[in-house]
Amino acid sequence: MTQAVKGNGRPIIARDLVRNFGRTVAVDHLSFEVRAGEIYGLLGPNGAGKTTTVKMVSGLLPPTQGEVEVFGFDPLNQPIEVKSRIGLVPEDHILYESLTPREFFDFIASIRQLDQWETKQRITSLVDAFEFRDHYDKPIAALSHGNRQKASILSAIIHDPPLLVLDEPFSGLDARTVRVFKDILNIHLENGGGILFSSHILEVAESLCDRIGIIDDGKMVAEGTVDELREMVKAHGSLEEIFLRAVQQDTEVAETVQALRKALAKENKR
Amino acid sequence: MSDTAGASRKLSWREAWGIAGRIALEVQFRSALAMNAGSMTQTIEKQIDRARSNARFNKFTVSFFIGMLAVIFGVIVWLTLSGTYGAPPEFQWISVAFTVSIFSLMGFSFLIFWGIMVSTSFISTNAASIGHYLPVSRADTGTLALLGYIRLFDSQMVSLVVFFPLAYGVVIYLIFGSAVPAVLGALACLITFLITVGLAIAVMLILALYFYTRIQTSGGSRLNNIIRILFIILWVAAIMGFSLSFQLLNIIIPLLASLSIQLAPIWNILFFGYPFSMGTFVVLASGIPGTPPLWIDLLVVLLYGGLAILGVRWARNFLQGVGTGNIAVSSTGVVRPVSLKVSRVGVALLRKDIRIATRTPGQAIMFFLPFLTMIPVLLQFTFNLSVVHVSDVIIFIVIPTVMLSFYSIFFLSVEARGMAYTMTLPLPTKRILLAKAHLITLMSIVIPVLVLAFALIKPFTNPVSFLIAFSMVPTVYVSAYISLVFFTRFVGGGRLIGFEIGQHITQMILVGLLGAVFAFIPIAFFGLFWFMTALAGFVVELAHFVGLAGLWIGILFNYLLGKLFARFFLIS
Numbered sequence: 001m002t003q004a005v006k007g008n009g010r011p012i013i014a015r016d017l018v019r020n021f022g023r024t025v026a027v028d029h030l031s032f033e034v035r036a037g038e039i040y041g042l043l044g045p046n047g048a049g050k051t052t053t054v055k056m057v058s059g060l061l062p063p064t065q066g067e068v069e070v071f072g073f074d075p076l077n078q079p080i081e082v083k084s085r086i087g088l089v090p091e092d093h094i095l096y097e098s099l100t101p102r103e104f105f106d107f108i109a110s111i112r113q114l115d116q117w118e119t120k121q122r123i124t125s126l127v128d129a130f131e132f133r134d135h136y137d138k139p140i141a142a143l144s145h146g147n148r149q150k151a152s153i154l155s156a157i158i159h160d161p162p163l164l165v166l167d168e169p170f171s172g173l174d175a176r177t178v179r180v181f182k183d184i185l186n187i188h189l190e191n192g193g194g195i196l197f198s199s200h201i202l203e204v205a206e207s208l209c210d211r212i213g214i215i216d217d218g219k220m221v222a223e224g225t226v227d228e229l230r231e232m233v234k235a236h237g238s239l240e241e242i243f244l245r246a247v248q249q250d251t252e253v254a255e256t257v258q259a260l261r262k263a264l265a266k267e268n269k270r
Numbered sequence: 271m272s273d274t275a276g277a278s279r280k281l282s283w284r285e286a287w288g289i290a291g292r293i294a295l296e297v298q299f300r301s302a303l304a305m306n307a308g309s310m311t312q313t314i315e316k317q318i319d320r321a322r323s324n325a326r327f328n329k330f331t332v333s334f335f336i337g338m339l340a341v342i343f344g345v346i347v348w349l350t351l352s353g354t355y356g357a358p359p360e361f362q363w364i365s366v367a368f369t370v371s372i373f374s375l376m377g378f379s380f381l382i383f384w385g386i387m388v389s390t391s392f393i394s395t396n397a398a399s400i401g402h403y404l405p406v407s408r409a410d411t412g413t414l415a416l417l418g419y420i421r422l423f424d425s426q427m428v429s430l431v432v433f434f435p436l437a438y439g440v441v442i443y444l445i446f447g448s449a450v451p452a453v454l455g456a457l458a459c460l461i462t463f464l465i466t467v468g469l470a471i472a473v474m475l476i477l478a479l480y481f482y483t484r485i486q487t488s489g490g491s492r493l494n495n496i497i498r499i500l501f502i503i504l505w506v507a508a509i510m511g512f513s514l515s516f517q518l519l520n521i522i523i524p525l526l527a528s529l530s531i532q533l534a535p536i537w538n539i540l541f542f543g544y545p546f547s548m549g550t551f552v553v554l555a556s557g558i559p560g561t562p563p564l565w566i567d568l569l570v571v572l573l574y575g576g577l578a579i580l581g582v583r584w585a586r587n588f589l590q591g592v593g594t595g596n597i598a599v600s601s602t603g604v605v606r607p608v609s610l611k612v613s614r615v616g617v618a619l620l621r622k623d624i625r626i627a628t629r630t631p632g633q634a635i636m637f638f639l640p641f642l643t644m645i646p647v648l649l650q651f652t653f654n655l656s657v658v659h660v661s662d663v664i665i666f667i668v669i670p671t672v673m674l675s676f677y678s679i680f681f682l683s684v685e686a687r688g689m690a691y692t693m694t695l696p697l698p699t700k701r702i703l704l705a706k707a708h709l710i711t712l713m714s715i716v717i718p719v720l721v722l723a724f725a726l727i728k729p730f731t732n733p734v735s736f737l738i739a740f741s742m743v744p745t746v747y748v749s750a751y752i753s754l755v756f757f758t759r760f761v762g763g764g765r766l767i768g769f770e771i772g773q774h775i776t777q778m779i780l781v782g783l784l785g786a787v788f789a790f791i792p793i794a795f796f797g798l799f800w801f802m803t804a805l806a807g808f809v810v811e812l813a814h815f816v817g818l819a820g821l822w823i824g825i826l827f828n829y830l831l832g833k834l835f836a837r838f839f840l841i842s
Contacts, residue, residue, distance in 0.1 A: 084696035098629035110618030120610040
């Protein structure tokens with residue numbers, strides 16, 4: 001993680017971020033920061049603005065208002081500095097579908113001008129850890145969902161970036177790979193790296209994240225450790241309950257389930 | 271849990287046809303989505319609409335083309351039988367048989383060229399599996415899979431089966447003034463083209479299966495790369511053959527007829543093979559005078575008819591098997607050790623673009639297209655010119671040069687959703703654009719190479735011709751680069767964006783035209799400088815050299831303009 005020391009400042013500082021798509025406000029005055037050595041979870045229901053935030057942080061989408069710093073660099077005006085320090089696992093599999101993983105990783109290593117010997121050792125260990133060797137020479141288009149996700153993760157960590165930006169990274173992975181990947185994330189944190197973790201799978205977020213930001217309709221509705229959030233929203237139990245209380249959906253969900261129970265009850269059909 | 275879950279019933283023909291239409295649309299949509307999945311601006315609804323309208327447009331244009339072809343071939347039959355097409359009267363039947371046979375072969379080839387990619391999509395998207403989720407019988411799922419496949423080409427197949435038999439029947443009626451030979455001839459044509467369609471369906475699926483298992487889903491080993499290139503070369507050669515035979519029909523048909531007369535009976539063996547047995551069958555049925563009683567030909571046609579039926583049955587079972595997963599369509603390869611090869615950034619970009627563009631025949635053919643356009647000109651010059659002047663060389667090179675200027679957009683589009691990945695890499699926009707311009711420049715080297723090859727066939731009057739041909743390489747480079755910069759500025763606001771052909775079609779055409787203008791500027795400068803010098807009364811040789819200087823001034827002008835645009839237009 002040699003690039004981490006080159007940058008100055010925290011992995012991510014987002015201040016007052018706004019992103020509009022026409023009249024729709026996808027992200028609404030969002031502020032948060034990701035510190036070195038922590039996993040910051042960005043949680044929210046579908047359409048809350050998580051992916052838009054990830055794109056703005058990664059320099060793929062300019063904010064309408066506000067600013068982001070990645071290790072002190074502005075993703076908009078210094079995209080090369082930012083992109084060379086980020087490993088991004090996007091929600092969609094954005095890969096060169098017609099290339100094989102071998103060709104794809106050769107390409108990435110060449111573009112990032114990585115050391116051939118070191119990177120080969122690294123990618124060999126990762127491929128074996130992910131049990132990916134059998135798929136190394138198949139076109140990405142021919143891989144299953146889970147194997148594409150593995151390719152996406154490998155492409156994000158091949159260059160050992162100081163910041164990982166992960167948007168639903170466990171999607172489609174089997175239990176073994178999830179375990180391996182969690183260990184890789186822990187090693188990354190031990191080495192002083194930072195992680196922005198966006199998800200709507202609360203169990204994973206609860207077990208992984210040091211701090212959590214809950215967003216709804218593009219706004220930050222609660223932020224802190226799980227204990228702090230529990231205190232903040234006066235909820236007990238799991239992160240799921242905290243989350244539903246934070247986004248004010250706990251009552252609505254209870255009513256919906258009640259109505260559904262009535263509608264699906266077998267007695268109604270007779 | 272519904273009590274009726276799992277019950278199956280027999281589908282009516284109408285229902286099956288309707289569901290098959292949905293399957294065909296699903297294939298078109300999934301193929302479009304695979305190319306466009308990184309779309310950030312198009313909604314799914316828009317993509318569905320676009321897939322539907324593209325399919326309709328393709329069907330219409332291909333049907334129109336087949337219709338036109340049928341009319342042209344009908345006219346050839348009419349000219350032959352009325353004695354104005356150069357065939358000796360006693361052998362008019364041979365000419366007509368060859369005309370019908372060539373149309374049949376062209377229709378067969380056309381279905382295959384056009385359909386192989388669609389067929390590959392049908393296999394890769396596993397659209398045939400849709401029927402298995404419906405509460406219908408196993409036999410119906412097979413029918414649905416086959417009909418869904420056929421509906422991808424329905425109008426093309428119907429055009430092939432209907433237009434030429436109609437045209438043929440009308441011509442025979444006009445020539446002989448009797449309905450019986452006209453109807454019999456048209457019916458024989460109809461049977462001929464039904465057999466052709468049946469055979470084409472089976473061959474298309476076999477080729478698509480081969481392409482999918484050996485090329486699309488197998489790895490990037492050296493052997494697979496060789497197979498892929500060979501496949502593409504064969505494909506291009508076949509398309510070229512198709513195009514050339516269409517252009518040279520007036521030579522081919524009388525030539526085949528004369529050879530048949532001179533080399534009979536050796537050449538008559540031809541009439542027992544496909545497609546010539548079909549032509550003979552049609553001629554026999556329409557009772558064209560002079561036709562020998564080749565009744566054994568009927569047996570041959572029956573044989574091909576049987577083969578076509580078997581082919582369609584096989585296609586039905588195959589598609590059903592693919593849908594249920596009983597037939598494996600992915601290949602297994604040898605697991606090779608993990609390796610990594612780090613190359614220079616420019617080389618990596620170039621290699622990636624070439625790999626992506628050559629993975630599908632539809633895109634790979636684009637590498638050959640500018641030079642395919644040179645072949646007919648080359649043939650025409652070879653037959654008609656005794657010496658080659660500078661002006662001839664300019665005519666020879668101007669089309670591929672201008673065509674290559676459109677390639678900047680092509681290389682942006684082949685990345686499709688991959689462009690979204692490129693945007694995550696620490697690469698300046700300019701670097702990516704330059705790599706694409708370099709690739710187009712590499713392609714343009716074939717222009718002077720072909721001119722040099724041409725010089726081996728015909729003497730050139732002036733060595734300036736070679737210098738002009740070599741000057742097309744930098745001409746292509748600057749025009750490609752300028753058009754890429756313009757596109758990035760006006761579509762992406764100076765940044766690279768996920769390119770979508772459907773979404774940016776107008777900008778694509780405009781920028782392609784702009785590239786063509788920039789490619790033409792040096793050639794125009796050549797003409798201007800040459801004309802001014804010639805007008806001043808200098809000898810032609812000197813005018814050529816001054817023109818060449820003008821051409822380089824044009825290139826320099828483009829180059830400086832490109833640098834200026836890049837400086838002000840591009841954002842890292």
